[in-house]
Amino acid sequence: MMKLKSPPVNSLSLELLTEFAISLEKLENxxxxxxxxxxxxxxxIFSSGLDITEMCGKSMEHYTEFWRAVQEIWLRVYSxxxxxxxxxxxxxxxxxxxIALSCDYRIMAENPKFSIGLxxxxxxxxxxxxxxxxxxxxVGHRIAERSLQLGSLHSAPEAHKLGLVDELVPEEKLMEKAAAVMAQWLALPDHARQLTKTMMRKPVVDRLVAHREEDIKNFVTFISKESIQKSLRMYMEMLKKRKS
Ligand code: CO8
Incomplete structure (x- = not known):
C-alpha cells in the first residue's frame, strides 16, 4: 500500500512527485x-492535484523539470x-x-462531499x-468531452454513475474492499494480465513517449504566458478567499 502524505492537501509538488516515482520504481523492481x-x-483529500505554486512565477527550467516529473509519474502508474x-x-x-484514472480499478468513499474530476x-x-x-x-468520449469542457468536479455518487469510479463503499470499508479487489485481480496469472494491460494501454503510452519533449515545450510555453499566470493567481486567490 502506498499512502500519499503531504499535508495539508497532498498537492503534487516536484518533491512529492519525485518521491512517489522512486517508491513506485522500488516496488516495480x-x-x-x-x-x-x-x-x-x-x-x-486524496490529492488536490498538481501543486499550483510549482506552476506560478517560476523559471522555464523549473517548469521543464516539473512537467517531466508529472509525465514520469503518469507513465509509471499507467504502464x-x-x-x-x-x-x-x-x-x-x-x-x-x-492518478486515480491511471490505476486498474478505482474505489471511492461514498461521501457526497468528496469530488473528483479533471x-x-x-x-x-x-x-x-x-x-x-x-x-x-x-468513461468514453462523450462523457469525457462534456466533463473536460465544463471542468466538472463530480460528487462521489455522480462519479460512480458516470463510470469515473468503479465502486463506492462506506468510508470505513474502503481499505477492506480495496484489499478484496486486489486479491481478485492477483488471483490471475501475472503474465496474462500484464500482456492484456499492455495491449490496452500501450498506444496511449507510446503517444506520450513519442512526443514527450514536444509536450514539455508546449507546457512551458503555455504556462509561461502572462494571461495563464494571471488565471492561476486568480484561482489561488479564490481558494484563499473561499476559506475566510
Ligand atoms: N496547489 C497548491 N496549493 C493548493 C492546492 C494545489 N493544487 N490546493 C489547495 N492548495 C492550498 C490552498 O491554497 C490553501 O493554502 P493556504 O492554507 O495557504 O490558504 C491550502 O492548500 C488548503 O486548501 P483549502 O483551504 O482549500 O483546503 P480544503 O480542505 O477546504 O479543500 C481542496 C481542499 C478541495 C483540495 C481544495 O483546496 C481545492 O479545490 N484545491 C484546488 C484543487 C485544484 O483545482 N487543483 C488543480 C491543480 S492543476 C492540475 O492538477 C493539472 C494541471 C494540468 C496542467 C496543464 C497545463 C497546460
Whole structure:
C-alpha cells in the first residue's frame, strides 16, 4: 500500500512527485510485490492535484523539470506491471484524478462531499492530450468531452454513475474492499494480465513517449504566458478567499 502524505492537501509538488516515482520504481523492481493500493493519509483529500505554486512565477527550467516529473509519474502508474487499485478516500481534482484514472480499478468513499474530476478548464488551463486519453479510456468520449469542457468536479455518487469510479463503499470499508479487489485481480496469472494491460494501454503510452519533449515545450510555453499566470493567481486567490 502506498499512502500519499503531504499535508495539508497532498498537492503534487516536484518533491512529492519525485518521491512517489522512486517508491513506485522500488516496488516495480521487487518481484515479490505484485500489486499496490494507492490512497491518502490526509483526511478528506486524496490529492488536490498538481501543486499550483510549482506552476506560478517560476523559471522555464523549473517548469521543464516539473512537467517531466508529472509525465514520469503518469507513465509509471499507467504502464505499471503491478495491479494498481486507487482507494480514493477524499476529494481528487485534476492531477489527483489523473492518478486515480491511471490505476486498474478505482474505489471511492461514498461521501457526497468528496469530488473528483479533471477541472483544469476551471483554472483557465487545458488538460494535455494524455490526461484526456486516460479519461476517455475510462468513461468514453462523450462523457469525457462534456466533463473536460465544463471542468466538472463530480460528487462521489455522480462519479460512480458516470463510470469515473468503479465502486463506492462506506468510508470505513474502503481499505477492506480495496484489499478484496486486489486479491481478485492477483488471483490471475501475472503474465496474462500484464500482456492484456499492455495491449490496452500501450498506444496511449507510446503517444506520450513519442512526443514527450514536444509536450514539455508546449507546457512551458503555455504556462509561461502572462494571461495563464494571471488565471492561476486568480484561482489561488479564490481558494484563499473561499476559506475566510
Ligand atoms: N496547489 C497548491 N496549493 C493548493 C492546492 C494545489 N493544487 N490546493 C489547495 N492548495 C492550498 C490552498 O491554497 C490553501 O493554502 P493556504 O492554507 O495557504 O490558504 C491550502 O492548500 C488548503 O486548501 P483549502 O483551504 O482549500 O483546503 P480544503 O480542505 O477546504 O479543500 C481542496 C481542499 C478541495 C483540495 C481544495 O483546496 C481545492 O479545490 N484545491 C484546488 C484543487 C485544484 O483545482 N487543483 C488543480 C491543480 S492543476 C492540475 O492538477 C493539472 C494541471 C494540468 C496542467 C496543464 C497545463 C497546460
Amino acid at each position: 521487487n518481484r515479490a510485490c505484485r500489486g499496490v493500493i494507492i490512497t491518502s493519509s490526509v483526511p478528506k 505499471s506491471s503491478m495491479v494498481t487499485v486507487a482507494a480514493v478516500n477524499g476529494s481528487s481534482p485534476a492531477g489527483g484524478c489523473l 477541472n483544469e478548464a476551471q483554472l483557465g488551463i487545458v488538460a494535455p492530450f494524455w490526461f484526456k486519453d486516460t479519461f476517455v479510456n475510462v
